[in-house]
Amino acid sequence: MTSSPAASSKPLYRERLAPGVGTWLLVLVTGGASYLVGRRSVSLWA
Incomplete structure (x- = not known):
């Protein structure tokens, strides 16, 4: 249960950081x- 939020937050962080x-x-x-x-x-x- 705790691994799914981290996995979903990582791509969002990467998408926000990349630009x-x-x-x-x-x-x-x-x-x-x-x-x-x-x-x-x-x-x-x-």
């Missing part, structure tokens, strides 16, 4: 790419 992780990864990747491009352009201009 946030995906958004953070997207933000980090885009931010890192723009930062690298900015540094590269600055170094090229310098």
